Amino acid sequence: MRVFVTGASGWIGSAVVPELIASGHQVIGLARSDAAAAALTAAGAEVRRGSLDDLEALRDAAVASDGVIHLAFKHDLAFSGGFQDAADADRRAIETFGDALAGSERPLVIASGILGIAPGREATELDGHVLDAALGTSSRGAQTRMASAELVISLASRGVRASVVRLPPTNHGAGDNGFMAALVGIARDQGVSGYIGAGANRWPAVHRLDSAHLFRLALDAAPPGSTLHAVADEGVPIRDIAAVIGRHLDLPMVSIPVEDAAEHFAWLAGFLAIDSPASSTLTRARMGWEPTQLGLIDDLDQGHYFEEPSV
Numbered sequence: 631m632r633v634f635v636t637g638a639s640g641w642i643g644s645a646v647v648p649e650l651i652a653s654g655h656q657v658i659g660l661a662r663s664d665a666a667a668a669a670l671t672a673a674g675a676e677v678r679r680g681s682l683d684d685l686e687a688l689r690d691a692a693v694a695s696d697g698v699i700h701l702a703f704k705h706d707l708a709f710s711g712g713f714q715d716a717a718d719a720d721r722r723a724i725e726t727f728g729d730a731l732a733g734s735e736r737p738l739v740i741a742s743g744i745l746g747i748a749p750g751r752e753a754t755e756l757d758g759h760v761l762d763a764a765l766g767t768s769s770r771g772a773q774t775r776m777a778s779a780e781l782v783i784s785l786a787s788r789g790v791r792a793s794v795v796r797l798p799p800t801n802h803g804a805g806d807n808g809f810m811a812a813l814v815g816i817a818r819d820q821g822v823s824g825y826i827g828a829g830a831n832r833w834p835a836v837h838r839l840d841s842a843h844l845f846r847l848a849l850d851a852a853p854p855g856s857t858l859h860a861v862a863d864e865g866v867p868i869r870d871i872a873a874v875i876g877r878h879l880d881l882p883m884v885s886i887p888v889e890d891a892a893e894h895f896a897w898l899a900g901f902l903a904i905d906s907p908a909s910s911t912l913t914r915a916r917m918g919w920e921p922t923q924l925g926l927i928d929d930l931d932q933g934h935y936f937e938e939p940s941v
Contacts, residue, residue: 632656633849634691636682636723637701638675639666641808642741642801645842646699647673653846658691660702682719685726692730697737697849700727717774724778733789739848742779744796744834744859744908745901746772752864753908755796755857759783779857786854793852796859798834798908799901801841802926804934810926812898814875814935822884823876826891829869831905836862837923847917858913862921865907874930 633650637643638659647670650657657675661667667677680687682702692698700723704716727738747758759780785792800809817823841860848858869883876883891899913919924932 631696631849632658632694633697633699634658634660634678634695635675635699635701636660636688637703637741639669640701641806642797642838642841642845643701644669644673645803645838646701646845647675649839649842649846650699650849651675653850655846655849658695660688660691682723685722688723688726689730692727695736698727698731698739699845699849700724700738700740701845703741713772714774717772717778721774721778721781724782728781728785728788728790728792731790732785735789735791737791737793737849737852738782738785739793739795739845739852740779740782741845742775742794742796743799744861745799745906746904747796747906747908750905751907753859753906755859755910755912759857783855783857791852791854793848793854793856793858795841795845795848796857796908797841798836798861798863799906800833800835800926801838801860802835802929803838803923804932806838806935809898809901810871810930810935813871813902814879816895816898817872817875817879817881820894821881823872823879823881824884824886824894825868825872826886826895826899826903827888829872829885830867831903832865832867832907833871833904834859834861834864834906834908835866835926836860836921837925837929840919840921840923844913844917844919847919852917856916858917858919859908859910861908861910861913862923863925863927864909866926868902870927871930874927875936878930878933878936 659670708716
């Protein structure tokens, strides 16, 4: 199968590409820079130069493919105050893919998020589809992203074998520069390994290689309109994460009062405060997916998150 992959050189994409190639698929990866193009070529993929704003290029690549995996998101824009603009760009790309694949019965698989789908209780694949109930006090950008995921699911009625893979806030592994790396950096800067309040709030987690495997399974066989959860650890208490960080950095573990969280954790505070466990029971039964990599705590204990950056 010729598979067009956006975000192919990113954190998840760089695991998805070899997963696809090892399974016999031919990958065409979207690259917006020379470095991304070089990485894709080295991985054995073809390169399609462009960005999420090049809608004509996205349409042409989708039309010429046997399936699309959409992983790209403008994270640099989103985390610098432009989350709504990033969500809007993502929405336009999804609409473009939907139009290009309509009536073909070819697969479209997109990445979405789990965090905040059902705060305070274990979210399942059945949650988050009634938007008025799911959105709550979410920002407009978050609302746009959730609505975009529902748009993908609706494409099943237009002859697209569309599915959504929801990702936990941390897809961990060696080389990760996401939330776990940020927490380690904050602990170093603050001189303590902190958690908010009692630290009992929980995050789901998965190793990025297990996520990559699920994306490949979804491309190959997910039924139209599927929502899948790439969840290995259903709910890791933030306090347990802080304990590992404190032990490896030889720092005291400290509870940060809720009113001081924004100052201590900066942009990460709002995410860190969410209690958002999630289940993948339905995904495992439907797709035969079973995580095989280390869980989050064991992966943190490997030590790679605590290596000092090279100068």
